[in-house]
Amino acid sequence: MRLYNSLTRTREELPPAPGPIRMYVCGSTVYQRIHVGNSRPFVLAMWVKRWLESQGYVVRLVHNITDVDDHVYEEAAKQGIDSRVLADRATAWFFEDTNDLGLGRPDVEPRASETIPEIIALVRELIGRELAYESQGDVYFRVARFGEYGRLSGAQLEDMIAQEPSELKEDQRDFALWKSQKAHEDAAWDSPWGLGRPGWHIECSAMAEKYLGPDFELHGGGNDLRFPHHENELAQSLGAGRPFARVWMHNGMLQLDAEKMSKSLGNVVTLRNVLDVWGREALLLFHLSGHWRQPVDFNDEVMAQAAAQAESLRNAFRSPGAPGREEEFRAFEKALNDDFNTPQALAVLHEWRREQKVGLMRRGLEVFGLASLAVPDTAPSDVQRLAHERQAARDARQFAQADELRDQIEAAGWEVRDATGGFELVPRPG
RNA sequence: GGCGCCGUGGCCGAGUGGUUAGGCAGAGGCCUGCAAAGCCUCGUACAGCGGUUCGAGUCCGCUCGGCGCCUCCA
Incomplete structure (x- = not known):
């Protein structure tokens, strides 16, 4: 089994079965129903897991749920509800919608809010290594001090500009590991730097290590996460002395009208809606029809x-x-x-x-x-009775009557197909 | 401006030097009482221009067009 690795830009051979293959895939931020685009990395991860397991591998898939984030606070405030309530509700939607894909579940689905102690420990370690610094309750990663920064995205440090500009940063390219509680934020955790909450990237470094160990085989996620999210994850974990992920899989984006489907652009179709309108089988076939690395319309x-x-x-x-x-x-x-x-x-x-x-x-x-x-279709008994009657009419060569019975069968939502030695009943599409 | 990806027949979409990808749609036919399903046949496809090569969709260069990331995003 070989896979294209974004980090080395080549296809690389995976260790032979039984592995193990330890996989970490970045999940969604939960504050509303996820959209079809979000289903792509989930579907890909589950397929890879299922395939490798069928090939005799031992796979452990960790798929995180980001339930602490600016968007969660903002949306909760807009709705006038507690941010934890919103996060829990949206997490339940996430499970509901992805369950309906019928692919099973990842092995572990940790939440950022349940990984705070590990996150704090990792941040302290980075401060100890002088790769991070505290500044008025915030903690930032010192990008310029980490020599390999830019390796994953292929960007040069000199070309980089500010990530979330702030007066509190030594260098505007630095990124937050910990953010102090803001006035409009109704949930915060205690830390050595005061009340606050983790930055976005650190949760993945912490969760991957907690559930997979310091090094693992595969890391997945959308192509849009390559920078800054994955670059930052890599910097945090490598900086803390962990080998981290070996192969990085970045899936292509779903496009709507030749534009990336994204919440910030507002051009989204929810996964729920697609499942309701087209069904899971059509959606899975759709995902199957394009290579995972390519963008798809x-x-x-x-x-x-x-x-x-x-x-x-x-x-x-x-x-x-x-x-x-x-x-x-x-x-x-x-x-x-x-x-x-x-x-x-x-x-x-x-x-x-x-x-x-x-x-x-x-x-x-x-x-x-x-x-x-x-799975074979089973028509209700009344439809079967009609079909038998039609068969009898056909055998008697009373075709007008047979055709009328066919109309009745169709009205009931079934289609009758004559086969050798009998008939078949199949549900009418749509 | 920087980093990266892509442009294949009506539509979707594989294919990293040399025999037909495949699917969807469409046309004709076979089968059928009529249908449906299935089967058979049908498309001088590789953005353009150069170059390398005995040979290029497949390598190199340029041009045109599109997309992603560089700020939250799967």
């Missing part, structure tokens, strides 16, 4: 194409098929083991579909959480 047309694909795959399981030979699975493995090339793997699935090798199909689809496509 999200719109009704591509979703309709994904839905059509789901239907065509499902049809394969509605007629008799063959298991397929074990060695034929190699083509599927080859695609996924080469930088997790899901469009290629999808092409292999379609090849099997044409050949009616449903055994192989089922095995491949299972990896992507799409085994549901193989």
